[in-house]
Amino acid sequence: MAYAELVLVPTPGMGHLVSMVEMAKLLVDRDPRLSITVLIMKLPIDSEVDSYTSSLATSMDATRIRFVHLPRVNSDPEISSGTFLAHFMESNKPHVKQAVADLAESAGSIRRLVGFVIDMFCTTMIELADEFGVPSYVFFTSSAAFLGLMLHLQSLQDEQHMDITKFKDSDTELDFPSFTNPLPAKVLPSVVLIKEAVQSFLEHAKRIRAVKGIIINTFDELEPHAVGSLASLGAPTVYPVGPILNLKGETKTKADGGGRGDDIMEWLNEQPPSSVVFLCFGSGGSFGEDQVKEIAYALERSGHRFLWSLRRPPPKGKFDLPRDYTDPAEVLPEGFLERTAGVGKVIGWAPQNAVLAHPAVGGFVSHCGWNSTLESIWFGVAVATWPLYAEQQFNAFELVAELGLAVEIKMDYRRDFRMESDFIVTADEIEGGIKKLMEDASSERWKKVKDVSEKSRKALMEGGSSHLALGHLVEDILNNTP
Numbered sequence: 001m002a003y004a005e006l007v008l009v010p011t012p013g014m015g016h017l018v019s020m021v022e023m024a025k026l027l028v029d030r031d032p033r034l035s036i037t038v039l040i041m042k043l044p045i046d047s048e049v050d051s052y053t054s055s056l057a058t059s060m061d062a063t064r065i066r067f068v069h070l071p072r073v074n075s076d077p078e079i080s081s082g083t084f085l086a087h088f089m090e091s092n093k094p095h096v097k098q099a100v101a102d103l104a105e106s107a108g109s110i111r112r113l114v115g116f117v118i119d120m121f122c123t124t125m126i127e128l129a130d131e132f133g134v135p136s137y138v139f140f141t142s143s144a145a146f147l148g149l150m151l152h153l154q155s156l157q158d159e160q161h162m163d164i165t166k167f168k169d170s171d172t173e174l175d176f177p178s179f180t181n182p183l184p185a186k187v188l189p190s191v192v193l194i195k196e197a198v199q200s201f202l203e204h205a206k207r208i209r210a211v212k213g214i215i216i217n218t219f220d221e222l223e224p225h226a227v228g229s230l231a232s233l234g235a236p237t238v239y240p241v242g243p244i245l246n247l248k249g250e251t252k253t254k255a256d257g258g259g260r261g262d263d264i265m266e267w268l269n270e271q272p273p274s275s276v277v278f279l280c281f282g283s284g285g286s287f288g289e290d291q292v293k294e295i296a297y298a299l300e301r302s303g304h305r306f307l308w309s310l311r312r313p314p315p316k317g318k319f320d321l322p323r324d325y326t327d328p329a330e331v332l333p334e335g336f337l338e339r340t341a342g343v344g345k346v347i348g349w350a351p352q353n354a355v356l357a358h359p360a361v362g363g364f365v366s367h368c369g370w371n372s373t374l375e376s377i378w379f380g381v382a383v384a385t386w387p388l389y390a391e392q393q394f395n396a397f398e399l400v401a402e403l404g405l406a407v408e409i410k411m412d413y414r415r416d417f418r419m420e421s422d423f424i425v426t427a428d429e430i431e432g433g434i435k436k437l438m439e440d441a442s443s444e445r446w447k448k449v450k451d452v453s454e455k456s457r458k459a460l461m462e463g464g465s466s467h468l469a470l471g472h473l474v475e476d477i478l479n480n481t482p
């Protein structure tokens with residue numbers, strides 16, 4: 001029997017790559033006839049992708065999932081510019097093509113190429129799938145609502161000739177088919193408000209319309225309205241197969257010092273149930289010293305126990321990922337660590353899933369990256385929103401206003417691509433949000449969080465909505481004849 005081979009093309013950032021690899025595992029676990037090659041493009045910064053993929057290589061069956069690392073390319077624009085990704089993909093295209101040709105040649109009668117699965121930001125690779133005569137599927141690492149937003153904005157631009165960038169700094173609200181509430185322009189992602197970036201961003205939406213199917217990391221019961229609206233927005237068949245989570249925590253990176261976070265777990269074990277607020281801002285989130293101090297004052301004044309993942313921003317003007325502090329005291333208010341020693345803990349990179357799973361954790365101050373959002377839902381932990389960049393403002397709005405699952409610290413607060421901002425969220429605002437989050441365990445919102453958490457687990461069980469959607473996807477893939 002020849003394996004039906006899929007080529008996966010992820011965007012090589014951890015927020016995208018990890019869920020795509022987990023999706024690959026789901027696929028091969030679901031059907032023994034599938035095998036997968038994941039092509040890893042090399043970013044010009046140390047994105048921790050290499051250490052992640054090598055940690056995986058030891059735990060995976062290489063006959064079913066393989067990683068091919070592509071050569072580093074020269075990509076002209078600055079990584080922080082709005083056009084970097086488009087150039088990066090273009091420069092990588094010949095390498096992707098070569099890798100697939102090599103694969104086809106070496107596979108012989110063992111593997112039969114049946115399709116490409118392409119990350120939502122790698123859509124220029126669709127034409128390579130066309131060249132190889134196989135269909136493309138898109139893997140969408142964010143919400144169904146965000147997919148709806150991309151499709152809607154693209155049709156506003158291309159069919160109604162609207163200049164989307166006019167919404168920059170606008171107080172207007174948009175009628176948005178994927179939400180039951182009007183959408184404030186202030187939560188639009190910055191990429192659609194920047195003239196040099198919007199075009200290539202909306203080109204993704206155009207190309208996405210033409211693929212055979214879109215695999216979305218969401219589940220029907222979380223976003224029923226948004227999922228239901230996609231067909232009318234011109235989406236092809238969608239497969240909501242989520243939540244796809246990395247529950248085994250294989251993202252352990254260099255930045256976490258290689259530790260498993262045993263001291264963090266021991267500390268949590270000593271805290272009362274639901275008493276700790278956890279603060280964590282994803283793989284790219286960090287703050288300058290003034291903002292760090294405001295957070296510290298807020299935590300101290302709130303009187304709540306806390307676990308705070310505090311990370312050092314990259315040097316000014318340099319695009320890189322945050323790293324752990326050797327000594328966080330250098331940016332904290334004087335005496336903060338001593339005064340809060342009994343009730344709080346400041347850490348670097350967090351074992352986030354293990355933390356969210358811990359009964360001592362009662363609330364999560366989050367940047368609302370989609371993976372963190374799904375993880376908070378899975379573990380039934382309510383969120384206070386503090387979005388920073390990308391589509392996080394939009395996710396925060398969905399969580400607070402559309403789904404009623406979160407409280408707001410900030411919603412329309414933006415940073416640029418370099419994460420730099422002079423805007424400060426005050427200690428009062430942060431304290432208010434934390435108190436609201438931690439002191440309403442009997443509220444309607446809290447019940448909703450628990451309810452949707454249960455639904456997320458049911459969705460993945462046999463007969464659940466995501467389990468069924470994955471079955472339909474596998475069936476469709478296996479029917480592809482080259």
Ligand SMILES: O=c1ccn([C@@H]2O[C@H](COP(=O)(O)OP(=O)(O)O[C@H]3O[C@H](CO)[C@@H](O)[C@H](O)[C@H]3O)[C@@H](O)[C@H]2O)c(=O)[nH]1
Nearest residue numbers: 015141142282283284309349350352369370371372390391
């Ligand atoms: O200290 C940390 C910080 C993060 N994580 C994990 O890292 C992942 C972070 O993913 P996510 O919450 O999605 O945030 P980003 O890394 O910021 O993800 C990028 O990709 C997402 C998916 O497309 C988008 O929703 C975000 O806006 C974009 O910034 C999650 O699994 C976290 O559990 C940790 O384990 N420990």
